[in-house]
Amino acid sequence: MRSLRVNKAVTLHLGAIGVLFALQFVLPDYHHVNLARVMVLAGFAMAYNISFGYTGLLSLGHAMFFAAGLYAAGLMARFAGVGAEGGLILGVIAGLAMAVAVGLLALRTTGVSFMIVTLMFAQAAFLTIFYFGEYTRGDEGFIIPSGLRTLFGFSLVEPATRYLVALSLFALCVAVSHGIARSSVGRVLAAIRENEERTRMLGYNVFLYKLAALAISGAMSGAAGAAYGFLFGYVGATFASIQYSIFPLLWVLMGGAATVLGPFAGTLLMFYLVDISSAYTSANMLIVGLALIGLILFFPKGILGTIRERAAPWLP
Amino acid sequence: MAAVTLLSTLNLSKRFGGLQAVDGVDFTFLEGEIRALIGPNGAGKTTFVNLLSGRIPPTEGRIVFAGEDVTRLPAHARVNRGIAYTFQITSIFAAMSALENVKLSAQRRLSKGVFGPDPELLERVAMSALERVGLADRHGEIAGNLSYGHQRLLEVALGLGLEPKLLILDEPTQGLTDQEIGVFVDLVREIARQASVLLIEHNMDVVMGLADSITVLDRGRILAQGAPDEIRRDEAVRRAYLGA
Numbered sequence: 001m002r003s004l005r006v007n008k009a010v011t012l013h014l015g016a017i018g019v020l021f022a023l024q025f026v027l028p029d030y031h032h033v034n035l036a037r038v039m040v041l042a043g044f045a046m047a048y049n050i051s052f053g054y055t056g057l058l059s060l061g062h063a064m065f066f067a068a069g070l071y072a073a074g075l076m077a078r079f080a081g082v083g084a085e086g087g088l089i090l091g092v093i094a095g096l097a098m099a100v101a102v103g104l105l106a107l108r109t110t111g112v113s114f115m116i117v118t119l120m121f122a123q124a125a126f127l128t129i130f131y132f133g134e135y136t137r138g139d140e141g142f143i144i145p146s147g148l149r150t151l152f153g154f155s156l157v158e159p160a161t162r163y164l165v166a167l168s169l170f171a172l173c174v175a176v177s178h179g180i181a182r183s184s185v186g187r188v189l190a191a192i193r194e195n196e197e198r199t200r201m202l203g204y205n206v207f208l209y210k211l212a213a214l215a216i217s218g219a220m221s222g223a224a225g226a227a228y229g230f231l232f233g234y235v236g237a238t239f240a241s242i243q244y245s246i247f248p249l250l251w252v253l254m255g256g257a258a259t260v261l262g263p264f265a266g267t268l269l270m271f272y273l274v275d276i277s278s279a280y281t282s283a284n285m286l287i288v289g290l291a292l293i294g295l296i297l298f299f300p301k302g303i304l305g306t307i308r309e310r311a312a313p314w315l316p
Numbered sequence: 317m318a319a320v321t322l323l324s325t326l327n328l329s330k331r332f333g334g335l336q337a338v339d340g341v342d343f344t345f346l347e348g349e350i351r352a353l354i355g356p357n358g359a360g361k362t363t364f365v366n367l368l369s370g371r372i373p374p375t376e377g378r379i380v381f382a383g384e385d386v387t388r389l390p391a392h393a394r395v396n397r398g399i400a401y402t403f404q405i406t407s408i409f410a411a412m413s414a415l416e417n418v419k420l421s422a423q424r425r426l427s428k429g430v431f432g433p434d435p436e437l438l439e440r441v442a443m444s445a446l447e448r449v450g451l452a453d454r455h456g457e458i459a460g461n462l463s464y465g466h467q468r469l470l471e472v473a474l475g476l477g478l479e480p481k482l483l484i485l486d487e488p489t490q491g492l493t494d495q496e497i498g499v500f501v502d503l504v505r506e507i508a509r510q511a512s513v514l515l516i517e518h519n520m521d522v523v524m525g526l527a528d529s530i531t532v533l534d535r536g537r538i539l540a541q542g543a544p545d546e547i548r549r550d551e552a553v554r555r556a557y558l559g560a
Contacts, residue, residue: 184423184432191409191420198407201369202421203395203478 009260009316013178016261017171024163036163038264038271039170040228041247045255045263046173047220048248053257054186055213056193060115060245061102061122065218067129067240068094069225074235075135077144084151084230088223095222096215098125103214107207110196119245126240141236149230162231169227170264173220177260180216181316189213190258254295256305260316265303322347322482322512323368323399328377329536330363337363339536340377345482350504350513352523355533356556361516362404364533365484368514369401370394382481396424398481402474402488404516406467410460414451414470417459418442421477445476449503465496472503483507484514489522501526524548532556 020039024032044066051057069091076082076090106117130138149156156162180186188209191199200206229235238244247270248263255266273291277284299306308315323345330338337360345351353361366372368379370391379387386394395401409417419442426433426441446452449469454462459470468488475483485504489497497519504513504526517523523530523544530547532539534556540547547553 184427184438187416187420187423190412194409194411195407197371198403198409198474199420200392201371201395201401201403201407202474203392203424205390205392 008314009178009182012316013174013260016264017167017174020167020170024160024167029159032159032163034271034275036159036166036231038268039166040224040231041251041271042264042267043169043173043224043227044221045248045251045267046177046260047217047224049177049252049257049259049263050180050220051213051217052249053252053259053262054180054193055189055210057107057210057214058111058115058249059106059118059214060242060249061118061120061125062217062221062248063240063242063244064102064122064125065095065098065221066225066228066244067125067237068098068218069222069227070229070235070239071129071136071225072222073226074142074144074229077148077230078142078235079135081148083148084156087230088151088226091222091226091229092219093222095225096219098222099214099218100211103211103218107210107214119242122240122242122245126237126242129237129240136235136237139237141234141238144229144233144235146233149233151230156231157233165227166231169223173224174260176216176220178316181258181260185209185212193258250292252302254292254302256302256308259302259304259308262302262304269303320347321345323379323381325368326378326380328364328367328379329375330360330367330372331375336536338367338374341533341536341538343531343538345512345514347481348508348512349528350508350515350526352515352517352527352530353533354517354523354530355539358535359533360536361533362486363536365401365486365514365516369399369484371401395478395480398478399484400475400478400480400482401484402471402486404486404490406464406471408459408467408470408474410458412459413456414446414459414462414473415439415442415455417470418445418473418477421445421474425477425479442477445473448476448506449473450499465492468492468496468500469503472507476507480511482514483511484516486516487518488515489517489519497522 023035027035048062051059072090072094073087077087102121106114106121109117129136146157151165154161156165188199188204192206192209196206251266251270252263254269255264256262273288274284277287301309304315321344325341325343328338328341341364355361367374370389378385381397381399386397419438422441423433423438426438443452443455446455449472451466451469451473454466462470489500492500501522507513527544529543531541532547532553539556540550540553
């Protein structure tokens with residue numbers, strides 16, 4: 001029964017990646033770009049899900065990890081001529097380092113204090129971008145020259161390559177999430193989320209586990225940030241703003257916290273809600289808001305979370 | 317069994333503001349014994365075992381466990397040395413199955429490196445802990461849906477999964493029916509063949525039936541210590557606690 005359950009989950013994930021692979025051949029240009037964008041942002045959402053969904057760390061500052069990757073990659077491209085290969089690695093390192101540094105301080109707090117501390121660190125990071133406006137060009141941001149946007153000789157300006165790179169990143173994030181969710185470490189993270197004191201009294205160093213979860217989350221966020229910069233060519237301070245700390249929270253809640261594919265479902269739904277509603281009215285956020293309320297009413301645990309609860313308990 | 321000291325405290329004290337909850341306790345605990353810790357409400361029993369398990373730091377004094385000074389060790393490190401604590405208020409992972417609960421308690425001990433334990437071994441060890449408390453046939457049930465008595469037993473199974481040298485049970489029979497208490501007493505006796513047991517308990521029948529020796533706390537100090545019969549006859553204890 002156990003192996004059957006694991007196989008079902010693996011099949012589902014491989015199937016989802018397969019469908020996304022096939023979609024690139026049939027989608028019109030507009031949706032083709034959108035989906036590439038959604039897959040990268042879903043990587044960010046999955047990163048958030050590791051710390052929030054699996055471990056129960058409600059951070060309001062994840063934009064700083066995304067931006068750490070984005071700016072590490074973007075600035076090195078702009079000033080040192082680094083390409084996407086180096087940029088992606090730098091992005092992961094920057095996100096990881098930032099998460100460890102922030103985690104060492106912020107994880108001394110829990111609950112509401114943790115939310116506030118992460119929020120403040122993220123605001124400090126946001127303002128740092130403006131402080132060094134000479135290099136970052138603040139709000140206005142800068143473009144990564146198309147000549148540098150290549151990965152192993154393939155141009156990322158090409159929609160087909162861009163799509164495949166976005167899909168690869170997405171698949172990697174799914175693999176990491178799936179691996180953690182199924183591992184003994186994942187069981188400890190879930191235990192911390194449920195009952196931290198009990199977990200400590202079972203002999204687990206709760207602080208270290210939380211720090212590790214945040215570090216993995218930060219590294220994945222950094223990877224998504226760096227990929228976003230190289231795939232779409234733009235680096236700007238908006239990505240470090242509070243908005244980009246709230247987005248992953250919303251995406252994860254909509255799709256289902258602590259599910260592997262939930263963050264993707266949430267990101268996709270939210271992206272198209274905004275996209276479609278803004279075609280009809282300038283009050284599009286009203287429609288998005290109503291849709292969110294409806295979702296909370298009928299899918300209180302998010303789309304995949306509620307499906308798991310009602311119909312498919314095997315869902316990872 | 318030779319009388320080997322498993323745990324001792326020296327001048328152990330805890331002050332909460334103006335309240336001296338534990339006041340200079342020198343306590344010696346031998347390997348293999350079942351010791352009951354009794355005393356009126358507010359005597360400092362729970363504070364005392366919280367100091368032993370490391371959930372709160374002492375204001376003063378030392379704790380030595382298995383020959384090692386553990387006074388400054390954090391709680392999780394003490395669990396790894398063999399001090400297991402079961403909560404007075406049932407504290408389990410309510411959304412997980414009973415089996416998952418016990419797996420959590422056993423997996424750290426069975427893990428080699430970062431890759432976690434062999435799943436089959438873990439399953440076997442967790443199931444055997446559930447069998448010992450009589451919950452094997454309910455291993456798939458969500459812990460939060462178990463009856464109160466069964467949750468108490470699961471709490472003990474979490475302790476057993478750690479294979480501790482010392483198992484601290486904080487009022488384990490509170491809220492149980494007489495029949496459940498009977499099961500519990502047998503269980504503790506069985507556990508005591510492999511681990512030493514320190515028991516906080518209000519139910520005198522349980523204490524007198526189980527304990528090899530008894531320590532009486534009153535207002536943060538040790539009032540009396542000895543075999544159950546001696547304690548029963550002790551004048552000071554009767555005045556302070558047994559109310560006769």
